[in-house]
Amino acid sequence: MHAVHLLATQARPEAWIAGGLIIAVILAFALLFLGALISILGSPLSGGMKLVWVIFAFCAPFLGSLLWFIVGKGNAYRQVRA
Template sequence: MTSLHAVAAQVDSTSQPLHWLFAGGIVLFLLALVALFVVVLVSVLGSDLSAGMKVLWVLFIFWMPVVAWFAWYLIGRPDSRRRRPGPAY
């Protein structure tokens, strides 16, 4: 039985760095999500939309964050609508 305990202790000591690496990856991922949330929120609040539209966008960002982030940068930003090229005649 002592050899089984020794093997279990060795497995625990070798897998410890992997746990820390995984936890660090999760922390970095969560920090990136928070940073993206803040960037999109500042972008919405700093836009030239009306107050009502800003409130709707902020509620949408809190309700469905990832979908709202992509929607804001693809269709919501007033700058993105101005920069689209018109039809080529």
């Protein structure tokens, strides 16, 4: 009985690595989302366009945040310079 309990309580290195990777991915996702929200709100877009981007970021958190940095941010600053 003692040996079974000992084996059950020992952590396998693979489990720690997998857990660490999952936490790293969740943290990266959260930072991408928060960074996108801060960037959207600080952009020179009008209030209505900011609202559209924020709603898109909340409805599709990963895709919305990623598209903001790929497409939206550049377009927002190009429109101001034009």
